[in-house]
Amino acid sequence: MHVAHLSLTDFRSYDAVELALEPGAAAFVGPNGQGKTNLVEALGYVATQSSHRVATDGPLVRQGAARAVVRSVVVRDDRRALVELEINPGRANRARLNRSPVSRPRDVIGLLRTVLFAPEDLALVKGDPAERRRFLDDLLVARAPRFAGVRADYDRVLKQRGALLRTAAQARRGGRSPARSGRRAESEAAFAAAGAGDVLSTLEVWDAHLARHGAELLAARLELVEALRPLVAASYAALAPGSVPVDLEYRGTLSTGSAGSGGSAESAGPAGPAAPAGPAAPAEPAAPAAVHAPDRAALEEGLRAGLLEVRAAELERGVTLVGPHRDDLFLGLGELPARGYASHGESWSFALALRLAAYDLLRADGGDPVLILDDVFAELDAQRRRRLAELVAPAEQVLITAAVPDDVPAELAGARFDVAEGSVTRVR
């Protein structure tokens, strides 16, 4: 697919801009702070309805304006779709598809698919596990928008359960049993006998829901990591030929929770890929990664057992200690973890390989996503720059931002736009 037209009204630094685009490479060149990234950010917003730079929509609207409008014409298999988004900070956004309003803006997600490379990607390798979890979850949502709901449900359960644990922890510290509020009826005794009313019985309910939603998320992540493994290894090898092989491994709290006890290790067994054999034993990259369909019921059971095991610690600390929100995607560089051991260049190659693998995966699902390379080439050495250019050149559309024309590799020479003081001019 490609974007044939982009029009912005009151978006970031632009009061109005109209941009005609075509398949192939296009570069946006201009000094820093002129609005290059704002252009590709707008396209990213059409694709995901969130920005890769800010968590809220407020900064997306030009200072002094009430709302921003992003219009884009997306061409896929010779079909043109006009996607219009009105961004209303603090209120619901509105969306139109081919001039007809859609009931939920979420319904136009996925009409445009993008894969964005940005300098911030280095955090995928060097940053906290949260960065890698977000990479996986964003990719899940891009492949199946349904997962936006799964993720939101899981976060909500986590919040509810956290609130309950904190209440319990406070009550403990206060040296009394969890507070009983509310009415007291005549049947107090019968009620107490039924085992209700204390935090533990409600906790079991939230455990069940956490396990259920967590297992759904976990199963999807495990499957995703299995699909990514060979693609990341291949991309890395192409970016840095002759280097040590790389590997991915999903590391879950579930497996560490069951490692301690022989009893529940059995039930958590089907979580195979989540159970690392040990820190120094990455799976052999030579063997074809069997597409392991994780058994959701077994994962759910494992999560439940894991929660039971850490209950005392959870009640002590007031936080949920087991579940996909504490997991990590382990990046292995030969025998070593990439985080902490990889050089700057290796870290960059790994980050790019992850993005390229995401691109391959989305492309395999159908519809070549639009590649966006935001200020990436300036960060790379000559060899990586050339390799990356070769790898992305065949894509249907590649949009590049760069501070100076020399940062755009020759392989990706195409249309060129100069960006200065909020205006965009085509020069080639």
Added chain:
Amino acid sequence: MYEGVVQNLIDELGMLPGVGPKSAQRIAFHLLAAEPADVKRLAHALLEVKEKVRFCRVCGNVAAEEECRICRDARRDPHVICVVEESKDVVAIEKTREFRGRYHVLGGAISPIDGVGPDDLRIRELMTRLADGRVTELIIATDPNLEGEATATYLARLVKPMGLKVTRLASGLPVGGDLEYADEVTLGRAFEGRRLLDV
């Protein structure tokens, strides 16, 4: 800002659910222009509702007397109780005319974030109603959201030892709708809850 009393009225109206500042202003000026008798009637209705309406001793539904209309109705099946979150859910189910049993209004759903635990709901009263063994089926009709589901799970676990039949309202596709317009979550739920076609 308007002068004292008018602004007071606008502020008070603005505190009602679903009424923003613009609507509050519109209602306030409508009342200013209305016949005094009409306004008196409204004021009277407001006061009366607070004075007279009580909550049913048995089920927790809004009632004009000690017990609500449904609990007093001897024709209603005493063997089936439908558990809902709010009184307005009773009205919604009554409109279907499908259900001939009795109700139990919890007064909300379990939500630790809002500080609502089982003790804050009318669960104890429900247990008392179930204690005599007359009820054979409990239909849990809490909202199909996370908190409603958690409440349903909690209740189901609680009454499990009593050996009565516990059911949950089905969630799925709206009747008369198009499959293609259903969102993924609803459609997924509908798949989960599919049933055997009896022909």
